[in-house]
Amino acid sequence: MTAMIMHSPSTMTASMPRRNLRQHSLAAALALALHAVVLGLLIHTWSAPAPEGKPPPVLTTQLVMVAPAAPAPAPEPVAAPAPIVEPAAAAAVAPAKPLAAAKPAAHKPQAAALARKRVEERQREQQAEQQREQQQAQETAAAQQRLAQQQAAQQEAQQQAQQAERTRQQALADSRQYLPLSKEAPEYPERALDKNIEGDCSVEYTVNPQGRVENPRVLDGCHPLFIRPSLAAAQTFKYQPRIIDGVAVSVPAVRNTFHYRIK
Structure with missing residues (x-):
């Protein structure tokens, strides 16, 4: 036994618009979501170009040295006429010569240099004398050491000779005792x-x-x-x-x- 269900035309026409609304709303939502994603990516990736910085102005200065102007030549002194002085007044008026006292001051550096040289020569002589004394002391010590070694060698040779002589005499005495x-x-x-x-x-x-x-x-x-x-x-x-x-x-x-x- 079979049954057939028949739909009426009124119910079919009512369900068609609802499905179309749902499909359109879903498509619109998807489109909005895609636009929002694209807009977010653009916002995150895009950055405003940095303004080109102009170099700050630099002030340069230059120092110029100008040679001083040569001084004007001094006028030549005009020889004044020698005053006429009486002999008695000339002896009273003539001052003492100051240059005679200034001469020792000029010789002071030379005297100091000579004194310094003499001190250095004395020091060198003292050092040379000390070196000679040390060398003589070393030579004396070496000579004493050689002499001590020679004496020790001589004593050892004498002891060996004495020991050999005693041994020979003992052997001779022993051989004579039981010949x-x-x-x-x-x-x-x-x-x-x-x-x-x-x-x-x-x-x-x-x-x-x-x-x-x-x-x-x-x-x-x-x-x-x-x-x-x-x-x-x-x-x-x-x-x-x-x-x-x-x-x-x-x-x-x-x-x-x-x-x-x-x-």
């Missing part, structure tokens, strides 16, 4: 002869108060074939005993080196 009385050469080992072996062997031992060898031992570097004959030969050594304060004492660390050579 060897008899030493027998060791036998050359046959195996060393067969193999043509040569070498040295050092033995260290102690000489007892009786002058005999005690505790012999072989030092490093001795060939094994030379150890036994070296010890045997050292046992046969006989020394003169060392005497200290009248008493015979032992002498330790006595060394003897045997040289094994094939001739």
Whole structure:
């Protein structure tokens, strides 16, 4: 079942003008709004041009120096005739010459300059004298120092010489105290002869108060074939005993080196 709604012509004609009024009013409002926006932009962006400023007037002045006019030449003095004065009156009237007293004043600057030069020369002489004295003092101190060094070197050399002399005398006395009385050469080992072996062997031992060898031992570097004959030969050594304060004492660390050579 369908229904049809029919509008009457009177209602259609009444609604048409209202719609047209609304549309015209909206368009007018939009136009006004656009004009207001454009006007506001113009007001904000536009500014009145600044008036051109004219430069202020400047007053310039110039100072001109004018040379003074040359003075007129003074008239030449006319020589007056000399008055006739009697001799007695001339002696009374003649004044004293003032120029004679003014001469010392002219020489004062020269005298001051001469005095200043003399003072400066004295100061220079004093300075030169002080420098000479200082130089002499330095030379004297250097000479004294060199002399002291020479004396110290001489004393040290003398002490060294005395020490060496004491050492030599002590060594001579020690050697005399335990001089060897008899030493027998060791036998050359046959195996060393067969193999043509040569070498040295050092033995260290102690000489007892009786002058005999005690505790012999072989030092490093001795060939094994030379150890036994070296010890045997050292046992046969006989020394003169060392005497200290009248008493015979032992002498330790006595060394003897045997040289094994094939001739």
